[in-house]
Amino acid sequence: MGRDNRKDGGLIAAGILLGVGLGGFVDGIVFHQILQWHNMLSSILPPTNLRDMKINMFFDGLFHAVAWLTTVIGLAVLWRGIKKDTISRSTPTFVGAMSLGWGLFNFVEGLIDHQLFGLHHVRPGAHELLWDIGFLASGLLLGGLGGALLRKGRALSTSRTQRSST
Template sequence: MGHRKDGGLLAAGILLGVGLGGFVDGIVFHQILQWHNMLSSRLPPTNLLHMKVNMFFDGLFHAVAWMTTAIGLALLWRGFKKGTLPRSTPMFVGAMSLGWGLFNFFEGLIDHQLFGLHHVRPGERELAWDIAFLVSGLLLGGIGAALIRKGRATNIAT
């Protein structure tokens, strides 16, 4: 049997991974650990006004994460209704891992390095933390790509 199309499973999984990766970043680093806010390197939250501005942009960040997750769910639902989605756990989990990895890598590259909006953990070893975040994106992306290949190979065989 030839290569079966993914029916939108990869797009849905990648968007879910990007959105959920954003939620993990925001919840863990912004809220629980309170290591940084969206603009904390440009506008340190040292007074009430700066805290409010950072909180506003953290909220926009979470809104984008939510919308990305919702679009991923909508694509997943559409594929289920059409009956076009392959029933492949490795492809779906792989796509979500790839999405999370893409989020970590590009958010780290753009926000941490290119624009310097914030760092994972500001201070003495901020570059090491930022590099670790980039590496986590590459690892998640690599694991995701491997799982997608495994799922495709299994799909072709069935």
């Protein structure tokens, strides 16, 4: 139980960081760029003219820079652990940690940006609160899925350790 579970910590940290970063990219690419439902500051500075659109685009860029940096840090943690053989290689644990990270991103970003500060809403206008609640619910769903996969990964790791010690 000791060695494999100790190795899970690095894998979980890398997965959470990658999930947060990739979740940020999905949000920015899908909602900001492809669907163009909102920008980072669209509720407090609606992009109705070129100046305000440029300001929103700048803050969208900062948002993507943070998502990119988080992803790079997650890759560095993963690479360092693999290179030093201090990280387990469990698919359920890794996918679970990434799902947990994405869920954390959706829930925290939805709570802070959408509800607390009101910087933007998922889809402004009619039913915007329902869209925001759906985004928060997706965070809880992804987090719950991640937690279930992490438990499965730990159970598999424990059963492998028990079989190898007998």
